Amino acid sequence: MEIGTDLEKSSFLSPVKNIAIFMFLVGVVHTLYSILLIYLFGARGLIVLAIGISLIVISRGLKKYKRWGLYSYTILAIGAIISYVHSIVIIGIVDKVEIATLVGIVLLLAYLWKISKRFS
16 A cells, blocks of 8 residues: 555555554543542643643544644654653663654654645
């Protein structure tokens, strides 16, 4: 299947729809995890709750190939990239999981912008 075909937009197993489903699940986990964090830490839990809800909403936009979903994910991804780079460069935390996550976010962002003409 060639990237950017109409089959990709309609197929259940299209990469964007799979990404959206995974993003939805991560958003649900973040939202549930935030309940514990709100109880224990207050404001930090509210930040995690906001991220979880935004992931759920963005996943719906990506699944339906909406341009606002692409833009919203881009903003969220840039924030995550800045956070990961800050923790690696400034704080000095070099973890294989963080580096793999950073690479994954960048690759996903590049892929979504490569097929951005498909979003309406």
